[in-house]
Amino acid sequence: MSAQIINGKQISESIREELRLEVEQLKQNGITPGLVVILVGEDPASQVYVRNKAKACEQLGYYSEVVRVPAETSQDELLALIHKYNEQRNIHGILVQLPLPKHIEEKAIIDAISVEKDVDGFHPESVGNLMIGDDALLPCTPSGVIELLKRTGNHPAGKHVVVIGRSNIVGKPVSMLLLRENATVTICHSRTPNLPEMARQADMLVVAVGVAKLVKKEWVKPGAVVIDVGMNRLPDGKLCGDVDYDDVLDAAGWITPVPGGVGPMTITMLMANTLKSAKRARV
Ligand code: NAP
Secondary structure, three states: OOOEEOOHHHHHHHHHHHHHHHHHHHHHOOOOOEEEEEEEOOOHHHHHHHHHHHHHHHHHOOEEEEEEEOOOOOHHHHHHHHHHHHHOOOOOEEEEOOOOOOOOOHHHHHHHOOHHHOOOOOOHHHHHHHHHOOOOOOOHHHHHHHHHHHHOOOOOOOOEEEEEOOOOOOHHHHHHHHHHOOOEEEEEOOOOOOHHHHHOOOOEEEEOOOOOOOEOHHHOOOOOEEEEOOOEEOOOOOEEOOEOHHHHOOOOOEEOOOOOOOHHHHHHHHHHHHHHHHHHHHO
8 A cells, every 4th residue: 555645845834824823923922033044155055945944934924134145254254143143132043054165164153153043953052952851942854854743643652763864963863852752763874784674673764864765665664654854866856865755655654755745844843943932032
């Protein structure tokens, strides 16, 4: 039997509708969530991401600023910009679009963002809070994965989840969030032997690797939930995931398509973080 499709676009739209209603309420109390997105240089992919973030702000009635600075901007100049927005009261979220030009140290920039406004959830204090289970702004793609699972009735509690990938932006945080949701989590990576065998033990498989169509049907336990975080550009220009979707479709119980699965959730969770930060700033 063919897997049920996890429609990230639809789920993302319904979350945005919930956010829009909350924003209306907040605005009645005189608060408008504000997000600043800082783009250094002119990387074409980053330009698209930044435009989409500004569009989402507009759709939900947020205040937003997009600050574009040239690729030659120095680290000190960028830090000064961040300090300015750390102090600015109408801004509740600061996002510096990554990657940054080579002469700027990414860590120095992330560390400089006030943790209260760290809507990407990459600041070491946010990461630490996630780890110990304290309240935190959660990284957007991992929290999007959790929403997809919960909103399709696939609660991770008690399940064995295998995560393939251990990056700081996806693999590790999604594993921590799954643990927090009471899943039993196995984390695999490029040095894991017998990867297909490991994957096949999973009730839920989360794949964040960056290798097109790596996961085949032999890797999937019949009926498992398969979440594909991967976004890879094929030579013909088409986008595809880390899972061989057509191959796995009949083995999985649930599956996210690429595009239209995890992708749309990322910006939506960014919007949710900005709203959360605005609500906190109010009290
Ligand atoms: P990354 O930083 O390159 O990390 C990739 C991880 O996969 C590493 O832990 C690596 O292991 C592991 N890996 C690489 N090749 C492997 C293999 N053959 N077998 C097993 N593990 C392997 O990538 P990332 O930033 O986490 O992103 C992963 C994918 O998700 C990419 O396609 C990216 O475009 C996509 N992504 C999508 C969104 C979204 O919004 N949908 C957001 C972020 C990322 P080692 O640690 O051992 O090197």
